[in-house]
Amino acid sequence: MNPVYIIAENIVSPLASTALYNFISLKEGRSGIAQHNIPQFSPEPFFASLFPEENFSNNNTYTKFEQLLIASVSDALSLANIDPSDKRTGLIISTTKGNISLLETNKQDEALVKRMSLSASAKLMAEHFKIADKPLIVSHACISGLVALITGMRMIQSGGYDNVIVTGADIITRFILSGFQSFHAISNRACKPFDAHRTGINLGEAAATIILSSQKPKGENAILLSGGAVSNDANHISGPSRTGEELYQAIQQSMAEAGVITDDIGFISAHGTATMYNDEMEAKAINLAGLQEVPLNSLKGYYGHTLGAAGLVEVVACVLSLKENVVLPTPGFDIPGTSKPVNVNRELRQGQYTACLKTASGFGGCNAAVVLKKN
Amino acid sequence: MDNLCKLGFLTTEILLEGRNIHEAYGRTKTGIVLSNANASLDADIAYFETVKNIPSPAQFVYTLPNIVIGEISIRHGFKGENAFFVSEEFDAGLLEFYVSDLFKRKSIDCCIAGWVDFLGESYRAVLYLVENRSAARSLPWTTEHINKIYELANGKING
Numbered sequence: 001m002n003p004v005y006i007i008a009e010n011i012v013s014p015l016a017s018t019a020l021y022n023f024i025s026l027k028e029g030r031s032g033i034a035q036h037n038i039p040q041f042s043p044e045p046f047f048a049s050l051f052p053e054e055n056f057s058n059n060n061t062y063t064k065f066e067q068l069l070i071a072s073v074s075d076a077l078s079l080a081n082i083d084p085s086d087k088r089t090g091l092i093i094s095t096t097k098g099n100i101s102l103l104e105t106n107k108q109d110e111a112l113v114k115r116m117s118l119s120a121s122a123k124l125m126a127e128h129f130k131i132a133d134k135p136l137i138v139s140h141a142c143i144s145g146l147v148a149l150i151t152g153m154r155m156i157q158s159g160g161y162d163n164v165i166v167t168g169a170d171i172i173t174r175f176i177l178s179g180f181q182s183f184h185a186i187s188n189r190a191c192k193p194f195d196a197h198r199t200g201i202n203l204g205e206a207a208a209t210i211i212l213s214s215q216k217p218k219g220e221n222a223i224l225l226s227g228g229a230v231s232n233d234a235n236h237i238s239g240p241s242r243t244g245e246e247l248y249q250a251i252q253q254s255m256a257e258a259g260v261i262t263d264d265i266g267f268i269s270a271h272g273t274a275t276m277y278n279d280e281m282e283a284k285a286i287n288l289a290g291l292q293e294v295p296l297n298s299l300k301g302y303y304g305h306t307l308g309a310a311g312l313v314e315v316v317a318c319v320l321s322l323k324e325n326v327v328l329p330t331p332g333f334d335i336p337g338t339s340k341p342v343n344v345n346r347e348l349r350q351g352q353y354t355a356c357l358k359t360a361s362g363f364g365g366c367n368a369a370v371v372l373k374k375n
Numbered sequence: 376m377d378n379l380c381k382l383g384f385l386t387t388e389i390l391l392e393g394r395n396i397h398e399a400y401g402r403t404k405t406g407i408v409l410s411n412a413n414a415s416l417d418a419d420i421a422y423f424e425t426v427k428n429i430p431s432p433a434q435f436v437y438t439l440p441n442i443v444i445g446e447i448s449i450r451h452g453f454k455g456e457n458a459f460f461v462s463e464e465f466d467a468g469l470l471e472f473y474v475s476d477l478f479k480r481k482s483i484d485c486c487i488a489g490w491v492d493f494l495g496e497s498y499r500a501v502l503y504l505v506e507n508r509s510a511a512r513s514l515p516w517t518t519e520h521i522n523k524i525y526e527l528a529n530g531k532i533n534g
Binding site: 096097098100103104108113116117118119123134136137138139140141147151154155158160174175178179180181182183229230231232233234235236237238246249253257362363364365366 | 461
């Protein structure tokens with residue numbers, strides 16, 4: 001199958017607006033999570049990683065969600081020498097809730113339904129960037145970003161595309177926050193992934209973009225997206241598997257597709273949402289895969305859970321970690337807190353890393369895994 | 376279950392009537408690839424009504440379109456590859472590519488694929504059972520056949 005290279009990447013987050021500046025912030029241990037008191041979102045103060053409102057212009061053309069996508073794709077395109085208008089360039093957009101905030105502030109009518117639809121945003125993106133091909137939209141809960149990347153990888157492997165721009169974003173408003181609060185899933189402090197005293201997630205806002213290509217980029221250290229798989233727990237719509245077997249199935253398939261064995265995996269970027277159930281399930285899956293000794297991190301303590309952007313944000317961090325041969329720490333983690341041990345990374349670690357594994361899981365019992373490799 | 380899940384769940388019941396897919400192909404080898412135009416907007420509107428009073432976790436969980444995949448998976452024990460795409464109109468080309476590619480990779484031997492859309496008073500479901508073995512009256516999984524069946528199901532052309 002054709003190799004698939006990652007030729008450009010971006011993160012737009014409350015920490016910074018490029019991948020490199022985000023990565024510098026992560027290495028310095030800076031987190032976007034803070035306590036917010038926004039009565040129109042929540043009657044109680046809450047911890048989250050949010051953009052300052054003044055970052056966005058109040059225009060009639062693009063919503064905040066779309067402005068984020070544009071900022072992220074623009075920066076990624078500036079780093080890649082590709083022609084968006086070529087028929088063999090694809091665009092994939094990943095999001096869980098897109099423009100749901102419009103439901104909170106507008107009258108429900110046909111025009112609103114049309115404007116809110118993800119296809120409307122996708123069309124605006126395609127027009128803005130003069131993309132000739134019809135954009136794809138993935139909306140698959142918290143694994144959306146990885147499903148979008150896997151789809152892009154498969155489009156190039158099949159030979160039908162030369163380049164695929166994979167982007168994703170989600171913003172946090174009353175709709176999403178109230179929902180997670182109703183589940184009692186929101187932590188009342190900065191989240192603590194894999195920790196014994198973890199009490200739930202923080203939500204976060206971000207956009208991220210990865211450009212995939214069949215062409216090897218110039219220079220050393222090209223990073224390949226070389227395997228990916230998706231599975232379903234078939235167990236519960238809002239609670240993860242009790243055994244972790246199904247995430248393990250996705251890990252195993254993605255590693256087999258990438259042609260790597262456990263010894264090749266230098267580090268794991270886990271989903272690590274800091275809920276009791278997610279982290280426990282992930283630890284079990286990682287043990288089933290025999291990867292429990294491999295350094296593992298969760299970036300939720302930096303960005304919160306950025307939903308449809310999360311998979312992309314975290315894969316961008318994986319790309320830069322592989323290039324710089326470092327493994328990021330896991331902010332919030334102190335005391336191991338899963339029934340099966342995993343090697344949660346606490347400090348910025350240096351080594352020689354040739355491949356890494358990224359995992360994600362979400363509502364609906366979905367799981368995904370991808371493997372990145374150095375050329 | 377919300378409306379979208381009921382629609383997908385019931386259509387799958389009809390599609391798989393008399394079949395024992397997970398025994399024929401194995402749980403991990405059966406995939407689900409669905410798409411629609413309105414994502415989970417029907418459930419979003421219903422959930423947001425509750426936010427004005429007491430937000431309902433039972434309704435919030437349905438505010439993601441892939442939950443219908445989860446419900447079908449639970450019912451039939453399917454654990455294989457799954458994906459949910461949103462497109463303005465039915466996209467036979469996307470389904471053909473995505474599902475065929477999974478078969479070529481040998482990730483799956485069987486797949487439930489198609490369109491499940493629900494908003495307000497209007498709904499539409501067209502599901503396909505795609506298998507790696509041919510059966511009586513089965514057609515090759517091509518864009519042309521996918522479109523033809525979709526149009527038949529929607530009365531756009533006469534059968």
